[in-house]
Amino acid sequence: MMNPKNRRVKRLVTAIVADLLVLGALLGAFTYFYFLRERDYTPRTLTSPTPAVSAAPEATAAEASTAPTEEAAATPTPAVVDTGLLGGKFAEKFTTGEVEQTETSYKSANVSIDVQQIVAGTPEKPITYYLADIYIKDISSFRTAVALDYKDQNQGDRKNVMSTKQLSQLTGALLAISGDNFAYHQSIAVRNGVEWENKLPVFGDICVLYYDGTMETYPQELKRADVDAIYAKEPYQIWTFGPELLVDGQVPAQFANGKANPLSAIGYYEPGHYCFILVDGRQKGYSWGMTYPELAQVFFDLGCKVAFNLDGGDTAVMTYMGEWRSQPEESSPRDTSDILYIVEPTAASGQ
Amino acid sequence: MKRILSRVLPHLTIILGVMTLVFYVVDGFNAVMAFMASDLSKQVFMVLAVSAIVSSIMLISRQWKEDDRKAKKAAKRLETAELEATEAMFELEELKKSRETGKDE
Numbered sequence: 252m253m254n255p256k257n258r259r260v261k262r263l264v265t266a267i268v269a270d271l272l273v274l275g276a277l278l279g280a281f282t283y284f285y286f287l288r289e290r291d292y293t294p295r296t297l298t299s300p301t302p303a304v305s306a307a308p309e310a311t312a313a314e315a316s317t318a319p320t321e322e323a324a325a326t327p328t329p330a331v332v333d334t335g336l337l338g339g340k341f342a343e344k345f346t347t348g349e350v351e352q353t354e355t356s357y358k359s360a361n362v363s364i365d366v367q368q369i370v371a372g373t374p375e376k377p378i379t380y381y382l383a384d385i386y387i388k389d390i391s392s393f394r395t396a397v398a399l400d401y402k403d404q405n406q407g408d409r410k411n412v413m414s415t416k417q418l419s420q421l422t423g424a425l426l427a428i429s430g431d432n433f434a435y436h437q438s439i440a441v442r443n444g445v446e447w448e449n450k451l452p453v454f455g456d457i458c459v460l461y462y463d464g465t466m467e468t469y470p471q472e473l474k475r476a477d478v479d480a481i482y483a484k485e486p487y488q489i490w491t492f493g494p495e496l497l498v499d500g501q502v503p504a505q506f507a508n509g510k511a512n513p514l515s516a517i518g519y520y521e522p523g524h525y526c527f528i529l530v531d532g533r534q535k536g537y538s539w540g541m542t543y544p545e546l547a548q549v550f551f552d553l554g555c556k557v558a559f560n561l562d563g564g565d566t567a568v569m570t571y572m573g574e575w576r577s578q579p580e581e582s583s584p585r586d587t588s589d590i591l592y593i594v595e596p597t598a599a600s601g602q
Numbered sequence: 603m604k605r606i607l608s609r610v611l612p613h614l615t616i617i618l619g620v621m622t623l624v625f626y627v628v629d630g631f632n633a634v635m636a637f638m639a640s641d642l643s644k645q646v647f648m649v650l651a652v653s654a655i656v657s658s659i660m661l662i663s664r665q666w667k668e669d670d671r672k673a674k675k676a677a678k679r680l681e682t683a684e685l686e687a688t689e690a691m692f693e694l695e696e697l698k699k700s701r702e703t704g705k706d707e
Contacts, residue, residue, distance in 0.1 A: 266613070274617045278624065285642050437641060454636045508633050564632070 286435055289411045292399065292447050299444045299485055300462050331360040332596040333388040336464045336523035344386045357425050357572075361388050361596050364426050366571055372539060378511075379538035380530040380549070381569050381577050383426055387523050389596035390464050395430060395442040395488055396422045397589045412586035419570040424592035427570045428515050428527045431455075431492040432562040434588030438491030439478060442589065451475060456493025458559035459486045464522025466557045468495040488591075490517075496547040496558035503547065511540035513580065515567035517591065518555035526553065527591070529569035529577045537578065562587065608664075611657040618650035 328348050344363040351358040356365045363386040372378035387393055398405065398413035401421050405413050411434045419427035433440040433447065436454040440447040444462075457469040462485050469477065471493065481489070494506060496516060513532035519525055528549065532540020541549075543560065550558035561567075565585040569577040625637040625646075637643055 270613055270617050270620075273613070274620055277617065277621060281621075281642060281646070285640060436636065454639065 287409070289409065290434065295446045297441065297444050297446050297482070297486070299487070329359055329361060329595040332391075333361070334390070336388050336390060337386065337521075338523075341386050341524070345388070352572075355571075359595065362386070362392050362425065362593060364571075364593060366426065366569075366576055376511075376539040377537065378530065378532075378541055378545070379578075380528055380541065382553075383428075383527040383529075383569070383571075385426070385525045385527065385593055387525075387593065387596070390460075390462055390487060391597040392593055392595065393460065393488070393525065393591075394422070394594060395589055395591050396424075397442055397447065398434075398587070407586065409586070412588050414583065414586050415566075415568045415590050416570050416573070416575060418587075418590045419592060420573040422590075422592055423573075423594060424570065424590070425572060425594055426527065426576075427590045427592035428517075428529055428561070429566045429568050429587045430515075430561055430589035430591050431490040432566055432588050433491060436491060439473075439489050440491065440589075441486050441489035444487055449478065451478065453491045455491050456495045456559070457481075458488075458490045458493075458495075458517065458557075459484075460488040460519075461485060462487045466517075466519035466525070466559075468493075468498075468557055468559050470495065490559065490561060492559070492561050494543060494560055496543065496550050496560055497555060500551075500556050502544065502551050506543035506547075509542050509544070511542050511545075512563050513538075513540050513565070513567040514543075514546055514563040515561040515569070516546055516550070517559050517561065518550045518553060519557040520553075520555055526550075526555065527569065529567060530563075531577050531579070532567075533580050534578070561591075604660075607656070608660050611653055611660065614653045615650065615657050618646060618653060621646060622650060 328350065331348060341363075344358070345360055346358050348360045355367065357363070364383060366381055366383045368379065368381055370377055370379050385393075396418050398418060399411055401413060401418065402410045404417075404421055407413065412432075415427060415429045418424075431438070431440075437448075437450045438453050438455070439449050439451075439457060441459075451473065453471060453473060456471050457473060458466065459469070459481055460466045469481070495503070496518075497503075511532060512530075514528070514530040516528045516530075517525065518528065528546065530541040530546065531538040546560065547558065565579075565581060566587050567577075568575065568579050568584050625643055628635065629637040
């Protein structure tokens with residue numbers, strides 16, 4: 252017969268093991284419902300001054316698996332589309348019609364992209380980031396792509412996420428960065444004038460790009476009336492992530508998270524002039540990563556009026572002409588639900 | 603039902619409590635994942651709160667019952683002691699009386 256002390260120990264161990272098993276099962280269920288489950292969306296086209304850009308240009312499987320070659324990417328003389336976004340300024344940034352493409356820049360009559368690798372920080376803690384200076388004459392050059400629109404080309408198990416590189420190749424993006432990964436969050440998501448989700452409360456700050464090329468950011472504590480006001484101004488893109496890196500054009504005094512990480516962010520100077528910044532990180536000797544205050548300071552020093560952080564960490568990557576421009580920590584970085592990308596305007600590319 | 607609840611609820615409270623701690627720690631590393639702020643997390647916190655409140659009420663109720671039982675037992679013991687003391691007093695009085703009667707004779 253077991254003595255009372257041994258019986259008590261056995262009962263305690265059994266209870267702990269049973270509780271841990273249930274805890275594991277509950278955490279597993281939470282992970283499934285919070286991250287892995289593919290949510291149902293009913294995309295809805297919003298009213299816009301111009302017809303909304305089609306969410307997914309048709310792409311064949313063959314196109315999907317092939318990165319655009321230099322010849323293919325360098326579209327020969329796209330038609331000139333100027334809707335006056337830049338108000339006739341920065342003429343020197345564009346060509347008169349031909350395409351000039353190098354390993355770090357792309358210039359046509361409609362789009363100008365210049366990507367620079369910048370090394371900052373200290374020798375012990377270097378920070379490498381990529382700054383893409385973007386000028387566009389038509390807002391349809393600034394687009395987003397959602398992985399769910401490319402289900403047929405997605406060979407992964409999960410159809411709501413895809414590699415940024417593959418998405419950039421499928422869309423024929425000249426330049427692309429990973430987006431806000433809205434499939435993982437409760438958010439307001441508008442992509443190319445199509446509403447994917449509109450749920451409050453949102454999980455982070457909000458960035459809105461309007462059809463007139465202006466960009467604004469809003470804090471997380473949005474009320475339904477605030478969202479209605481945003482919708483009344485005809486949003487072209489809405490991202491939910493954050494934080495806002497500049498508030499009223501200034502670096503905020505405080506940020507919630509002070510750790511250095513790989514980061515992906517967007518900046519706005521004026522309608523038609525934007526920048527993407529991709530900070531590599533967590534790679535000893537190459538790039539440590541950046542904190543939010545450091546990144547905000549970079550945008551401030553660049554002269555941006557608005558700056559917004561997108562999903563960082565293993566998701567944060569940049570491609571140029573369908574190939575990696577940044578150097579991801581992993582050979583296959585975390586898949587994302589969406590990307591931001593720059594292309595020739597829809598009228599010029601015939602989409 | 604009550605018996606099952608009283609056995610299950612403390613375990614549920616522990617499990618959800620540990621789950622909340624896990625969320626708290628993960629949130630410290632990566633706040634943007636919103637482990638402490640998502641709707642699903644809020645539901646977990648709500649269930650934890652209900653479970654904690656119900657198990658606490660059951661525990662308090664059991665403690666009160668135990669207190670009542672102890673008080674009743676003590677009262678009974680006191681009553682018995684009082685009875686015994688009364689009987690002893692009576693016996694003492696009887697003894698005194700019989701001694702006094704013996705002296706007189």
